[in-house]
Amino acid sequence: MSTPTDRTFPSRADLALIPVELDEDGSSGSFVLTSGLARHDGAMYGGTGAAAAVMAMEAATQRDALWVVTQFVAQAQTGERVRWVVEPMALGGRIAQLRVTGTAGDRIVFCALGATAHPRPGGLHGQYRTMPVVSPPDDSSRVRPGPPQVDPSQIGFHRKVEFREVAQPAGTASGSVLLWARLTSGALVTRATVAFLADMIPLAVARAAGRMGAGFSLDNSLRFADVPPSEWVLLELTGQVAVHGYGHGDVTVWSDDGSLIATGSQTASMTFLFDPDEVEARRTLLGDAAT
Amino acid sequence: MSTPTDRTFPSRADLALIPVELDEDGSSGSFVLTSGLARHDGAMYGGTGAAAAVMAMEAATQRDALWVVTQFVAQAQTGERVRWVVEPMALGGRIAQLRVTGTAGDRIVFCALGATAHPRPGGLHGQYRTMPVVSPPDDSSRVRPGPPQVDPSQIGFHRKVEFREVAQPAGTASGSVLLWARLTSGALVTRATVAFLADMIPLAVARAAGRMGAGFSLDNSLRFADVPPSEWVLLELTGQVAVHGYGHGDVTVWSDDGSLIATGSQTASMTFLFDPDEVEARRTLLGDAAT
Numbered sequence: 001m002s003t004p005t006d007r008t009f010p011s012r013a014d015l016a017l018i019p020v021e022l023d024e025d026g027s028s029g030s031f032v033l034t035s036g037l038a039r040h041d042g043a044m045y046g047g048t049g050a051a052a053a054v055m056a057m058e059a060a061t062q063r064d065a066l067w068v069v070t071q072f073v074a075q076a077q078t079g080e081r082v083r084w085v086v087e088p089m090a091l092g093g094r095i096a097q098l099r100v101t102g103t104a105g106d107r108i109v110f111c112a113l114g115a116t117a118h119p120r121p122g123g124l125h126g127q128y129r130t131m132p133v134v135s136p137p138d139d140s141s142r143v144r145p146g147p148p149q150v151d152p153s154q155i156g157f158h159r160k161v162e163f164r165e166v167a168q169p170a171g172t173a174s175g176s177v178l179l180w181a182r183l184t185s186g187a188l189v190t191r192a193t194v195a196f197l198a199d200m201i202p203l204a205v206a207r208a209a210g211r212m213g214a215g216f217s218l219d220n221s222l223r224f225a226d227v228p229p230s231e232w233v234l235l236e237l238t239g240q241v242a243v244h245g246y247g248h249g250d251v252t253v254w255s256d257d258g259s260l261i262a263t264g265s266q267t268a269s270m271t272f273l274f275d276p277d278e279v280e281a282r283r284t285l286l287g288d289a290a291t
Numbered sequence: 292m293s294t295p296t297d298r299t300f301p302s303r304a305d306l307a308l309i310p311v312e313l314d315e316d317g318s319s320g321s322f323v324l325t326s327g328l329a330r331h332d333g334a335m336y337g338g339t340g341a342a343a344a345v346m347a348m349e350a351a352t353q354r355d356a357l358w359v360v361t362q363f364v365a366q367a368q369t370g371e372r373v374r375w376v377v378e379p380m381a382l383g384g385r386i387a388q389l390r391v392t393g394t395a396g397d398r399i400v401f402c403a404l405g406a407t408a409h410p411r412p413g414g415l416h417g418q419y420r421t422m423p424v425v426s427p428p429d430d431s432s433r434v435r436p437g438p439p440q441v442d443p444s445q446i447g448f449h450r451k452v453e454f455r456e457v458a459q460p461a462g463t464a465s466g467s468v469l470l471w472a473r474l475t476s477g478a479l480v481t482r483a484t485v486a487f488l489a490d491m492i493p494l495a496v497a498r499a500a501g502r503m504g505a506g507f508s509l510d511n512s513l514r515f516a517d518v519p520p521s522e523w524v525l526l527e528l529t530g531q532v533a534v535h536g537y538g539h540g541d542v543t544v545w546s547d548d549g550s551l552i553a554t555g556s557q558t559a560s561m562t563f564l565f566d567p568d569e570v571e572a573r574r575t576l577l578g579d580a581a582t
Contacts (some may be wrong), residue, residue, distance in 0.1 A: 010511050026428055043365070066509070066534075066537055066558055067509065067510060067539070067558040069404060069510075069512060071362045071380065071388060071390075071404045071405075071406075073380040073381045073388050074381060080303070089362065089364040089399055089402060090364045090365060094536075095509070095560065097362060097364050097509065098569060099362075108380055112404075113360060113362045113402055113403075113405055113510070115362075115510075115558070116321055116360075116508050116539060117535075117536075119534075119535030119536065120535055120536025120537070120560075120562075121535075122536075122562065123407050123533075123535050123536020123537070123562075124496070124497075124500055124502070124533040124536055124537075124538060124561040125533050125534060125535055125536070126499075126500050126532070126533050126565060127532050128466070128496075128499035128529075128531060128532060128533075129466075129531060129532070135580050160362060163411075164365075166390055168424055175419070175420075194566075201535055205415070205419075206415075208417075208419035209415055209417055209419065211415070218357070218358065218386070218388065218406050219358060219360075219404070221360060221512055221556070223531075223539040223556060223558050225532045225534040225539070226535075238419075238541075239419050240418075240419060240514075240551065240554050241417070241418050241419060241516045241551045241554070242414075242415040242416050242417050242418055242419075242516075243357075243397055243410075243416060243515070243516040243517055244408075244410030244411055244412075244414050244517075245385075245410065245411025245413075245414020245415055245416070246357055246414070246415075247415060248358070248407060248514040248516070250541070250554065250556075251471070253533075260531065260532045263532070263539055263541065263556065264553065265512070265541075265556060267357055267358040267406070269386065270414065270415040271414075272409075273415060278316065
């Protein structure tokens with residue numbers, strides 16, 4: 001968490017991922033939904049919306065994001081300009097509470113609530129969990145999000161991210177899906193880029209149910225700690241429960257030095273599921289790792 | 292999760308906790324902040340805001356809440372009327388995505404985002420975690436939220452709730468605070484009343500840090516599964532990390548038969564902390580259990 005004056009938002013790293021254009025007062029802005037920010041079907045990738053909400057709040061207040069929940073309401077399509085407006089709900093000397101509305105044309109495509117904050121000197125500070133012991137990225141299997149029938153050189157956020165799944169020997173499996181993740185640009189992560197990388201909980205709900213596939217996220221909720229310099233982050237993804245077609249799960253995000261960077265949760269409509277033995281025929285999220 | 296026609300919201304149990312008055316179209320309404328819905332200082336208890344947001348979404352759509360995040364923006368005071376308006380963001384045949392704004396006078400006191408849903412027939416359904424093995428409420432220690440200098444017969448939500456802390460023998464402590472919770476009315480829980488009971492994460496952040504006390508919640512985020520008939524629920528509260536004065540943690544809510552009812556998370560400003568050896572002098576949240 002930065003002191004008030006030691007940098008400005010959006011950071012260069014964030015702009016490299018989503019080249020936003022800020023309006024003069026910093027509380028509104030826009031970006032064009034390019035193919036690298038979209039899903040394979042050309043609609044906005046959830047992680048793009050979540051990262052944009054983090055960037056919007058940080059830019060409006062020049063403070064680090066503390067928690068941000070982003071609700072995905074409607075689709076924006078590749079080529080559209082996505083605009084946002086940040087409304088201050090409560091602006092304190094340290095904590096800023098905010099609401100964001102994102103639109104494409106006349107449609108609301110996402111809403112967000114959250115807070116940014118300056119540090120409280122002498123305030124409570126500590127990490128109360130430890131990172132799972134895992135093999136490093138170089139010893140983990142490369143996995144590829146999305147359906148394999150799509151040419152990887154074409155549309156999709158997968159061009160901007162790399163995932164490697166940690167092998168969990170039989171008998172030691174944690175019940176979670178453990179993925180190393182990084183931006184293919186090699187950039188060190190930020191709160192906004194963590195939001196881009198961590199939008200992967202639905203696949204852990206499917207895995208917990210013994211299925212492959214994923215679902216359509218209704219939201220992405222993240223709570224941030226400090227973010228030390230780290231290219232790779234470990235996503236510890238856990239499916240908790242599914243209820244009549246909807247799944248809930250959570251994520252803990254770790255830096256490569258074992259620092260807890262963020263915790264998060266998502267709810268998804270689990271409409272894109274199939275059995276593991278269908279994998280050969282219909283490879284999809286994490287399909288490569290399952291073969 | 293109910294089928295479309297088998298009941299109406301708000302339920303009798305919810306109205307018994309918060310006697311809301313709905314406007315004609317069901318998408319707005321109000322309630323008076325009585326002393327049993329307030330903190331000891333007379334300001335609105337966070338669980339009241341979270342429960343009201345759940346009730347508002349369910350009443351507007353006549354569907355069960357799926358996930359709800361409530362942001363606490365400003366204080367309402369005992370005796371004030373709190374009004375809310377639900378805005379539909381996306382109304383599908385099954386899923387309704389919603390935004391709620393709660394006001395007192397001309398002040399916004401809370402905002403919420405979330406979704407309600409009808410069941411998806413044949414949709415993914417299952418529980419992927421099991422409840423911790425714990426002693427029953429009768430063998431657990433009664434604990435009392437809030438400062439003891441306040442006469443328990445006076446103002447405060449503690450008159451409506453009972454908490455008992457599960458003893459964790461040395462060497463078996465889970466790292467979580469385990470609290471049995473119920474409404475003192477003896478009512479079976481609902482999604483809204485779970486929200487009222489579960490607003491307790493900050494104390495687990497304090498405990499994780501080896502401190503007593505709690506903090507002021509910035510938000511309350513909950514994701515719901517089915518809710519079987521249960522008077523007592525187990526709150527499995529975990530402090531995850533604190534960053535420069537702000538703490539993040541989560542909760543899993545279990546029915547007395549071991550069903551996972553809800554998962555949740557909160558961020559709090561951890562401004563109300565003291566050391567365990569100060570407990571005798573300044574008893575507070577869980578102070579009774581520590582003596």
